Amino acid sequence: MEKTKPKAVENQAEPVISILGLHKSFGKLDVLKGIDLTVYKGENVAVLGKSGSGKSVLIKIIVGLLKPDLGSLTVLEKKVEKLTGKELDELRLRIGFSFQGSALYDSMSVFQNLAFPLTMNVKHLDKQKVKEAVEEALEAVGLKDKAEQMPAELSGGQRKRIGIARALILKPEIMLYDEPTAGLDPITSAEINELINEVQEKYNTSSIIITHDLTCAKNTCDRIVMLVEGKFLPSGKFDELFHTDNQQVKDFFSYNFIQ
Amino acid sequence: MIKDHTKKAVISERIDEYFLGVYGAYKFVLRFFKEVFVPPYHFRAIITQSYEIGIKSLALISVTGFIIGIVFTKQSRTSLEDFGAASWLPNLVGIAIIRALGPVLTALICAGKVGSSIGAELSSMKVTEQIEAMEVSAINPFKYLVVTRIVAATIMVPLLAMYCVFIGLIGSYINVHAAETTSFTVFFKDAFSSITFIDLFAATAKATVYGFTIGIIGCYKGFNATKGTHGVGKAANEAVVLAMFLVFLEEVIIVQVSNWVRNY
């Protein structure tokens, strides 16, 4: 299933995330060494890279969970480093974040997991509205029957999907997926890829999708960037990268057996 | 910075670590007081936590308080009888349980049960990124997880201490009644005969301080756990050890202060 829809970039859409010269290190370990990236409205961008290359660190910086050492970061026209706590919270409500390890609250049921961001952030919301929103989100990830279960009773793939549903519940303008298909079987992976595309089409969200999975990158993303040794290699569409002369890109692609 | 593995360097690193820890804890306490009075208050979460803390420790405190009451009375009797002062037994037991044993025993049990469970719960939330998940949902995890637990512990430990005192005195009464057939009212009148308002106040205040200590140490260790499942066990363990140590330290200080007030 190849993506055929028109590329958002070609529509001259406005940028929703712009990163310029971003650096981040932990002690002696330099993880990001000058990252530039622009994501446009309605666009899905895949970030590929080896394990430990700093992909998760990058998206944690975007939502302000980690502070960059250097560089500028503008998200939805806000300069993240200049925001006060309250402004940062307002920005975060417009961003959905699906964690690598799902990060479901394991003291709460699936329903409560999804309702939590809603009830804590939207004042005076009646129970019926919450229920509807939760059901809609569960429907979107195809797990409507799991509402009353505890996270511990779910499989890894189901947890991942609930994590995505929780990130979607506030109808974010930007979605950040951290390895949405890692460790899943091909069929479930394909379902998640479809879900990512649906979200993009339905709400016109922009997404950054971190992945090792080239099928996922190919089927969900308008553009692919590769993080190698703390820097991005030139970005491009899947086919462009697939037939590139760049040895580092070739190395990465040659380990994945897809045509 | 090149890491130096000589003995001196290791020692100085440990000392640095210690003072950084103390500074971190100090900042944590400050942050608690900064956030506890600012809305939103999360009353529901406070009630849930109070229930958890209270109910979880109730059985253990009942058993321990009761047995300590019986044993302490039984063991003290022989000494008092040597002086022909067995009738002073309720008075002695009252002082011992209300002033010292009740609050301290409760605090130690709670340090074990509550401190470790808070430490383990928060640290496992930390290492599985649940705390970060709250942050990205624009929910203040410090307020929702930490403040509620500390408030609940600060409220529940004194209540549990009062309960422990009561159960301890019942245990003691059963022993006294079996040996000397003292009536219930006489026993309690004797037990409280030397107890002043200052004693009751000091006991409650003391238990409140212990509750706060247990809550804040459990939360501090859990909230600052390092990555990995190893960090969970470590956080729970350190929370118990540090909370118990601080409870004893505070006991010594509070006894000095309340004695000073009493004699003033």
Ligand SMILES: Nc1ncnc2c1ncn2[C@@H]1O[C@H](COP(=O)(O)OP(=O)(O)OP(=O)(O)O)[C@@H](O)[C@H]1O
């Ligand atoms: N909070 C932190 N403190 C110290 N080092 C960290 C921290 N977070 C990440 N790192 C380090 O930064 C590097 C990049 O980590 P990151 O989690 O971004 O990798 P990743 O590209 O997401 O890898 P994976 O594909 O395995 O998830 C790693 O070497 C990691 O050890």
Ligand SMILES: [Mg+2]
């Ligand atoms: Mg990662």
